Amino acid sequence: MKWIQxxxxxxxxxxxxxxxMAYVFADAVDLNNDGVGIAPYPVTGEDDIYAVLxxxxxxxxxxxxxxxxxxxxxxxKISASKLNDGDEWKVTVxxxxxxxxxxxxxxxxxxxxxxxVEEVEESTEENYVPRATDIHFTVTEGDLVDVDLGHDxxxxxxxxxxxxxxxxxxxxxxxxDADGDSLKISYDSLLNLFGMWQTGDGDAGVYTxxxxxxxxxxxxxxxxxxxxxxxxxVDNHAPLATDIHFTVTEGDLVDVDMSQVSTxxxxxxxxxxxxxxxxxxxxxxDADGDSLKISYSSLLSPMGVWKTEDGDAGVYTxxxxxxxxxxxxEAIITIIVKDDGVVEDENTCPVVTANDIVVNEGGLxxxxxxxxxxxxxxxxxxxSSPYENHGEWQTVVGDAGVYSTTISVSxxxxxxxxxxxxIVVEDECTDSDNDGICDEDECTDSDNDGICDEDECT
Numbered sequence: 090m091k092w093i094q095x096x097x098x099x100x101x102x103x104x105x106x107x108x109x110m111a112y113v114f115a116d117a118v119d120l121n122n123d124g125v126g127i128a129p130y131p132v133t134g135e136d137d138i139y140a141v142l143x144x145x146x147x148x149x150x151x152x153x154x155x156x157x158x159x160x161x162x163x164x165x166k167i168s169a170s171k172l173n174d175g176d177e178w179k180v181t182v183x184x185x186x187x188x189x190x191x192x193x194x195x196x197x198x199x200x201x202x203x204x205x206v207e208e209v210e211e212s213t214e215e216n217y218v219p220r221a222t223d224i225h226f227t228v229t230e231g232d233l234v235d236v237d238l239g240h241d242x243x244x245x246x247x248x249x250x251x252x253x254x255x256x257x258x259x260x261x262x263x264x265x266d267a268d269g270d271s272l273k274i275s276y277d278s279l280l281n282l283f284g285m286w287q288t289g290d291g292d293a294g295v296y297t298x299x300x301x302x303x304x305x306x307x308x309x310x311x312x313x314x315x316x317x318x319x320x321x322x323v324d325n326h327a328p329l330a331t332d333i334h335f336t337v338t339e340g341d342l343v344d345v346d347m348s349q350v351s352t353x354x355x356x357x358x359x360x361x362x363x364x365x366x367x368x369x370x371x372x373x374x375d376a377d378g379d380s381l382k383i384s385y386s387s388l389l390s391p392m393g394v395w396k397t398e399d400g401d402a403g404v405y406t407x408x409x410x411x412x413x414x415x416x417x418x419e420a421i422i423t424i425i426v427k428d429d430g431v432v433e434d435e436n437t438c439p440v441v442t443a444n445d446i447v448v449n450e451g452g453l454x455x456x457x458x459x460x461x462x463x464x465x466x467x468x469x470x471x472x473s474s475p476y477e478n479h480g481e482w483q484t485v486v487g488d489a490g491v492y493s494t495t496i497s498v499s500x501x502x503x504x505x506x507x508x509x510x511x512i513v514v515e516d517e518c519t520d521s522d523n524d525g526i527c528d529e530d531e532c533t534d535s536d537n538d539g540i541c542d543e544d545e546c547t
Contacts, residue, residue: 117141123200125182132204134172140165140180154179172206179203217267221302222251225314226258230292236284238274241265270304293319326376327416331360334423335367339401345393347371347383371420379413402428437463438503443496445510450489454511456480466500489515
């Protein structure tokens with residue numbers, strides 16, 4: 090309570106020394122927001138008005154204008170006797186700033202404010218605008234923000250609280266109403282009707298809430314600045330996993346395992362080890378102690394297995410993903426597959442030769458060829474038309490001509506082809522009935538049983 094007593098003493102001294110000007114900046118209007126205001130406000134002509142500053146400056150210079158004309162008033166005060174309804178009064182405040190050299194002092198303008206003298210309306214029920222303090226305070230993520238309204242019964246207590254909330258944190262908006270009206274406050278965002286807001290993880294930051302204090306007729310706004318600090322709680326740590334590399338030989342079974350270690354120190358040791366030595370084990374660590382699972386981008390089965398074969402020699406990169414179910418990390422697995430050194434016998438294509446053939450019409454053409462394979466492979470032989478695949482062609486009368494035939498020989502891997510010519514010679518005979526049989530080869534078959542009469546038995 091000692092600091093409050095000291096503050097009361099200071100305020101008493103300030104108020105006593107300011108008997109000539111009984112207004113503070115909170116009583117003034119500052120439409121330009123430059124720290125230069127005029128109090129009291131509104132200006133009615135019933136009270137003297139003063140230029141009020143929201144900062145300290147040595148030997149301020151006051152220049153007053155009335156209806157845009159300069160006046161001879163050079164102080165901070167304008168007497169009420171000079172205030173007429175509808176007149177516009179403007180004050181400009183400056184000071185002399187020393188810049189040195191041959192220039193010396195220059196005049197620097199600090200700000201200005203303009204007011205209009207309003208006509209006093211005769212009213213039996215004059216209402217005063219309520220007053221309210223701006224506040225600021227700090228909470229931590231997870232805290233409940235609870236802004237209250239504090240009613241001051243007199244102007245002295247209000248001014249005390251107004252000064253206090255400028256230099257100290259407070260979650261209480263202090264209000265004062267000269268009419269003694271009941272006051273209510275509402276908020277533009279964040280806070281509910283009761284001035285509450287439950288913060289949570291991720292809400293760290295600085296928030297500005299505008300509160301409106303009303304007596305039912307007039308209202309005033311207050312600025313509530315809420316700083317939410319990080320609670321430094323990390324929901325989940327991503328797991329860690331080592332990159333690994335190892336070598337196998339064609340035909341070997343690749344089998345990658347994962348080993349989850351319990352301490353970060355052990356994990357750090359395995360990180361260094363797998364950088365310099367081959368390993369087919371991915372070492373992992375989770376600061377939260379979560380159970381980890383591993384999966385692979387390619388090559389390896391879900392169990393981390395891959396059976397290499399002849400021809401797989403090379404360098405392979407597999408991306409492994411280690412996850413705790415929430416967060417994950419990637420590990421690089423480099424697999425070097427060496428050649429097994431086994432040289433397979435090269436296949437030799439079969440060799441085929443074919444001779445040209447001359448045959449008479451009606452004769453049987455038989456392909457004259459030779460096919461061999463030094464590897465001893467079983468050979469498959471085929472012919473193009475007009476030959477059958479067994480290498481024969483039964484000609485008939487009318488087939489005379491020259492024919493090109495291709496013989497193909499395959500050992501299952503390689504196919505060898507060769508062409509040969511077949512010449513069919515026209516048979517010189519008489520075929521008076523054009524049945525394709527020479528007349529001399531024909532006979533009498535009186536009973537049409539397909540047997541020449543001379544060949545039948547009696």
